[in-house]
Amino acid sequence: MNFGKFPYCKKCNAWRVFGALSIVLLALPFVTDALLGRGWVRIADFALLYIMLALGLNIVVGYAGLLDLGYIAFFAVGAYNYALLSSPQFGLHWPVWIVLPLGALLACVFGVLLGAPTLRLRGDYLAIVTLGFGEIIRIFMNNLNAPVNITNGPQGISLIDPVQSNGVSLGAPQEIFGIALPSVHLYYYLFLCFTLLVIFVSLRLEDSRIGRAWMAIREDEVAAEAMGINTRNIKLLAFAMGAAFGGLSGGLFAGFQGFISPESFGLMESIMILCMVVLGGMGNIAGVVLGGVLLVLLPEALRNGAGPAQQWLFGKTFVDPESLRMLLFGVALIVVMLVRPAGLWPSTQRRRELSDEDEDVVKQEQESVYDASK
Amino acid sequence: MTLPSDTLLQLSGIAKRFGGLAALSDVSLHIKRGEIYGLIGPNGAGKTTLFNVVTGLYQLDEGAFTFDGVAYAHCKPHVLAEAGIARTFQNIRLFANMSALENIMVGRHVRTRTGIWGALTRNAAARNEERAITQRARELLRYVGIDRSPQTLAKHLSYGEQRRLEIARALATEPRLLALDEPAAGMNATETESLKYLLQAIRGDGVTVLLIEHDVKLIMGLCDRVAVLDYGKKIVEGVPEEVRRSPAVIAAYLGCEVTTSPLPQAGVPTAGNPPGVEAPAELIQGQRERDYGKTPLLEVHNLKIGYGGIQAVKGISLSVAPGELVALIGSNGAGKTTTLKALAGLLRPVLGAIAYDGKPLHEIPAYRRVRDGLALVPEGRGIFARLTVEENLQMGAYTRGDKAEIAHDLQRIYQLFPRLAERRAQFAGTLSGGEQQMVAMGRAMMSRPKLLMLDEPSMGLAPMMVEKIFETIRDIAAQGVAILLVEQNAKLALEVTQRGYVLESGLIALSGSSPELLGSNEVRRAYLGG
Numbered sequence: 001m002n003f004g005k006f007p008y009c010k011k012c013n014a015w016r017v018f019g020a021l022s023i024v025l026l027a028l029p030f031v032t033d034a035l036l037g038r039g040w041v042r043i044a045d046f047a048l049l050y051i052m053l054a055l056g057l058n059i060v061v062g063y064a065g066l067l068d069l070g071y072i073a074f075f076a077v078g079a080y081n082y083a084l085l086s087s088p089q090f091g092l093h094w095p096v097w098i099v100l101p102l103g104a105l106l107a108c109v110f111g112v113l114l115g116a117p118t119l120r121l122r123g124d125y126l127a128i129v130t131l132g133f134g135e136i137i138r139i140f141m142n143n144l145n146a147p148v149n150i151t152n153g154p155q156g157i158s159l160i161d162p163v164q165s166n167g168v169s170l171g172a173p174q175e176i177f178g179i180a181l182p183s184v185h186l187y188y189y190l191f192l193c194f195t196l197l198v199i200f201v202s203l204r205l206e207d208s209r210i211g212r213a214w215m216a217i218r219e220d221e222v223a224a225e226a227m228g229i230n231t232r233n234i235k236l237l238a239f240a241m242g243a244a245f246g247g248l249s250g251g252l253f254a255g256f257q258g259f260i261s262p263e264s265f266g267l268m269e270s271i272m273i274l275c276m277v278v279l280g281g282m283g284n285i286a287g288v289v290l291g292g293v294l295l296v297l298l299p300e301a302l303r304n305g306a307g308p309a310q311q312w313l314f315g316k317t318f319v320d321p322e323s324l325r326m327l328l329f330g331v332a333l334i335v336v337m338l339v340r341p342a343g344l345w346p347s348t349q350r351r352r353e354l355s356d357e358d359e360d361v362v363k364q365e366q367e368s369v370y371d372a373s374k
Numbered sequence: 375m376t377l378p379s380d381t382l383l384q385l386s387g388i389a390k391r392f393g394g395l396a397a398l399s400d401v402s403l404h405i406k407r408g409e410i411y412g413l414i415g416p417n418g419a420g421k422t423t424l425f426n427v428v429t430g431l432y433q434l435d436e437g438a439f440t441f442d443g444v445a446y447a448h449c450k451p452h453v454l455a456e457a458g459i460a461r462t463f464q465n466i467r468l469f470a471n472m473s474a475l476e477n478i479m480v481g482r483h484v485r486t487r488t489g490i491w492g493a494l495t496r497n498a499a500a501r502n503e504e505r506a507i508t509q510r511a512r513e514l515l516r517y518v519g520i521d522r523s524p525q526t527l528a529k530h531l532s533y534g535e536q537r538r539l540e541i542a543r544a545l546a547t548e549p550r551l552l553a554l555d556e557p558a559a560g561m562n563a564t565e566t567e568s569l570k571y572l573l574q575a576i577r578g579d580g581v582t583v584l585l586i587e588h589d590v591k592l593i594m595g596l597c598d599r600v601a602v603l604d605y606g607k608k609i610v611e612g613v614p615e616e617v618r619r620s621p622a623v624i625a626a627y628l629g630c631e632v633t634t635s636p637l638p639q640a641g642v643p644t645a646g647n648p649p650g651v652e653a654p655a656e657l658i659q660g661q662r663e664r665d666y667g668k669t670p671l672l673e674v675h676n677l678k679i680g681y682g683g684i685q686a687v688k689g690i691s692l693s694v695a696p697g698e699l700v701a702l703i704g705s706n707g708a709g710k711t712t713t714l715k716a717l718a719g720l721l722r723p724v725l726g727a728i729a730y731d732g733k734p735l736h737e738i739p740a741y742r743r744v745r746d747g748l749a750l751v752p753e754g755r756g757i758f759a760r761l762t763v764e765e766n767l768q769m770g771a772y773t774r775g776d777k778a779e780i781a782h783d784l785q786r787i788y789q790l791f792p793r794l795a796e797r798r799a800q801f802a803g804t805l806s807g808g809e810q811q812m813v814a815m816g817r818a819m820m821s822r823p824k825l826l827m828l829d830e831p832s833m834g835l836a837p838m839m840v841e842k843i844f845e846t847i848r849d850i851a852a853q854g855v856a857i858l859l860v861e862q863n864a865k866l867a868l869e870v871t872q873r874g875y876v877l878e879s880g881l882i883a884l885s886g887s888s889p890e891l892l893g894s895n896e897v898r899r900a901y902l903g904g
Binding site: 204211213223224231 | 461463467503544
């Protein structure tokens, strides 16, 4: 809309940024591998999974304004769906292009199941109910090993098939165009593709009739309904869309990890994803992506940095890096929210608004009824 | 029942109860196609309840209503919106963090159909629809006369613009019946006048209008027919001339005090202030407060306040002497509320000095200011809806520890507002607008203020209630409390006060004694619509 006076150059810049970003993202696993080691490529893979989750939750929390504290349940549904259909657990090895969409669809169904009874709830009440829902799913997974063993209980499911198709498995190194790519690199590119897909879907939804309806419900549900929005359906749609992203990344997680157990789907994870959304900038895709990257990288950096830093400063390790990590992480969260309460990268609308206001002040000043000439 | 073909909305025997209270009982009326139908009545008469029933926010207990021949009782709001009933809200309910344009685009939701698939693929149909939505929204923005950037967030629009944006949003749903709940509330005379033209234009486009309004002048000048509600019952219906002459209406609506003109706020200058008296030149930017010779209780010097890039107050100086009644008037967005908020400590001024009781005020936090005798009754009243009336009043004495004295003061407040004594155990949120204003004022009085700041005490109140509130303001002043009164209704404010300041775009444009200001042509033209 408001791209200034030189749209041509702006467009040029946009393409340059796009090009630079593509190169960085493509080269990232190789650079990280060379500089920091393979472990960090793995962390980058996880970062992408979390970004997908955060973007999914952003639809529910950021767009529609429905506080969901049990979002990880959809991740669990997707992961268990994949694990049960592609592992020795039942001896099933369904192809990935059926299992992944099925996981997203199943999560959708669970999203509606969660959404339907909570339609009348808002704010704190909704948060409590969704929190309970998240725990129910986890406890179910924990206990569905008797009388019939479905989920293998707390032991979890192992030996899950890697993502594979037509005999090409991402679980083993592959050679493409003469470049040898280890498994983590392959997953990185797969996750990158899915993340871009999720970003694309989010962007399209945000700027659409449906997206506006979500935001209207977030702003004022009564007014939205009075304007003819069927709030029941639109809210269920938000739950379903958010859950679908969760289910998708859950399936990818199961294939990537090869092992899942209920432990991975605790309340802490739900809160972590919510933190990514809030800290990054609720409702803004770029902000949520940033939040996801930071909240995955920061604890890892602290894990790897806290021990050596103490050694260097004091000559010995006073505090166990593992416990120090969460302390520093908490402090960092508090500091960010104090300094930037709207998130690190709030939605563009607010910035656009600021420039508008400056014009208005000038206008107001010119409009005085008590003009000097009178 | 057979309907005459020109009837758009037919209500028969509508009743709505809340607990034991009958908000509406046996209300029947019909609205014809293409007319402007006014609904008036004192605060708490059930006007908004009727709106909520017709737009599906409340489910009616008895009776039935048909819209365009189809029965719609017990329908959800979105069904009624689709049927063609759109509304605005008494306390503006825009989508605050969405742009002006997006607000209207949401209104198009019900007449468009792009779903998830269309949004993702952006196929030709979706693109065309989106283009049409944007175009229509821009048209409507112009139509209601908002000439701001369409990207301005709704919450940053001025009050009058927000009211207009709500109308535009409602129009976007292509209503056949547009229900407006007090569209002129908080508008000055000029804004009300242009609202009148807007409503006439809307009717000209074939939309039937149902209008709740306290501005009797607007209702009488605009409506084809008017119904009067009192205590949930329709007492009169007819053309404006009949209604304004009906003794029942005068008794119920304007109170027992029948003056020469049954329509207050009609812009007639009062007897004491002959019209046409020019404001003496020295009044402009004058510092007449020195003449009063008392040590000021509150002295403000060169106060500047800004937020988010806007400078709302651009350097004003004013003073209030102990026990003095001072008015601060000006059009919407002039900076009146901002000034009061800064004095109460809710906003931090950019620059300037405030001395209160001889001490600099800027270091004292908001909660301490209350203890020092500086109390604010905020715009929109800010009562605690889920506490009882008595609990609300007790909250006002939060800063005090003297139990016996508090009990005594509570009795005093009940003497001041006997209506509150009757309702002391009721939740404050269930009171009518006027009663809520009483609670807010009573609560402020409980802190035993030396200076009471009132922000728009008459907003959204019926004339009789306004009268009552202003009587109480006089009573409070008679007890020696200084009052700084911010009011949209300049005439009322200047009649009750001794001195006044006129704020214009963040600067003091005029100041002087209230009778002088009331007589000045500039003030009359700008604020009284005379």
